[in-house]
Amino acid sequence: MARRASESGGGQRRSTIREVAARAGVSVATVSRILSGDYPAAPATRKRVMRAVEELDYVANAHARALAGTSAKSIAIVLNSVVSPHYAHVAQGVEAQTAAEGRLCLIGTTGGDPERELAMVRFMREQHTEAVILVGNVVADERYHERMSRYAHALAAIGSRLVLCGRPPLGPDVPAVVVEYDNVGGAHSATSHLLSAGHERILCLGSRPGYTTAEGRVAGYRRALAAHRVPHDPALEVEGMMLWHEGYRMMKERLATGRRDFTAVFALNDLIAGGAVRALTENGLKVPDDVSVVGFDDLQPSLDLDLTTVHMSHEEIGRTAVRLALEHEARGGTPPHVMIGTHLVIRSSVRPREVS
Incomplete structure (x- = not known):
């Protein structure tokens, strides 16, 4: 018919x-x-x-x-972008664990816009999702804390949970689950590896004052310098976003000055490292013969470049966020706060500095 x-x-x-x-x-x-x-x-x-x-x-x-009360149970993830490899892999972990738990996964993006994030959280609350997982680098100022606190209490009022993934905790009075990754420790390991190879003039690409992920990694970089008694030079910290073209821009502008006052690079993520390597190559410089480079994330760009980098279990971060949200929903009590560890992956982008 x-x-x-x-x-x-x-x-x-x-x-x-x-x-x-x-x-x-x-x-x-x-x-x-x-x-x-x-x-x-x-x-x-x-x-x-x-x-x-x-x-x-x-x-x-x-x-x-x-x-009618018959909708399928669901978990929502709200992130800045699905183009970035970092966000894509975290989202994949959330989706995989959500499916394993017999739930549906809802995905929304914000482009880093706080107003759009607010609209997405409100929408997910209207859908009665069991948890709303927020992922992304943020400026953790007073307004951010106030906004997140409102989200957490509004979701808790309907039996849902706010999960902050890769974001700092809000304090004991806010009912939010927190899943962090060790930005400070990972950056400390990466910088220490370069220092142990004899590099003291290490260019740090991707600093963004106020943004939690960048600040954590810059803090690890500075701690490693202090631990090795190497003076910190603010001029070696270059501001930029965690994007390939930003890495290219930062390195291109640095080389355009006509002086190379560094022997190594610590890029705050692998995308920045990839752009920086392209700029170095275009200027006739080889990695690691002329400049050693270390990244952070251990995603696709690092494999293509055979890049020494800090490994993060991106999908496990997403899976953990879902598991903790559902466990907390079932058990109640104080919302859990966990730190996902990192480790350095040694490849061929670093060589010992030759002292003349």
């Missing part, structure tokens, strides 16, 4: 649940219960309903089902 195709204004009108019920010869309530998946209908009845659904090309209204 042909599917319903009643035209209205040039578009196809959607069939209604009443039309499905009429065609199947059952009540609207019976159709709704069968489609919710938890109604023990007779096989013949279920077959008639499903045939009517197919013939009429009926699509159930998710909002109506949510109001």
Whole structure:
């Protein structure tokens, strides 16, 4: 039998649940219960309903089902972007663990816009998601703390949970689960590796004052310098975003001065490292013969460049966020706060500095 195709204004009108019920010869309530998946209908009845659904090309209204209390359980992840390898891999971990827990995964992006983030959290709250996982580098100022506190309490009021992934905790009075990764320790290891190879003039690319991820990694860089009793030179810290073209720009501008006052580079992520390596190559410099380079993340750019870098278990970060959110929902008590460790992966982008 042909599917319903009643035209209205040039578009196809959607069939209604009443039309499905009429065609199947059952009540609207019976159709709704069968489609919710938890109604023990007779096989013949279920077959008639499903045939009517197919013939009429009926699509159930998710909002109506949510109001009826029959919506599928879900976890939401809200992040700055899905283009960045870091965010993409964390999102993959969230999606994989959500599926393993028998839930649906909702994904939203903000582009780093606080107002869009607020709108996304409100929307996810309206969907009655069990948890909203926020991922991304932020400026953790007073306004941020106030905004996150409102999110956490608003979600807790409906039995949901706010999860801060890669963001600092908000304090004991805020009901938010926290999953951090060791930015300071990872940066300390990366910089120490360069210092142990005899490099003291280490260019740090990607500093962004106020942004939590960048500040943590710069802090690790500075601690390593202090531990090796190497003077800190602020002129070696270059500001920029964690993007490939930013790494290229920062290095290109540095080399354009005509003087190379560094023998090594610590890039705050692998994308920056990739852009920096391209700029070095275009200027006739080789890695690691002329300049040693270390990155952070251990994602695709590092493999292409055979780059020494700091490994983060991005997918495990996402999986952990989901597990802790659901465990906290089941057990209650103080929201958990965990730190995911990092480790240095040695490849071929660093060589000992030759002292003349």
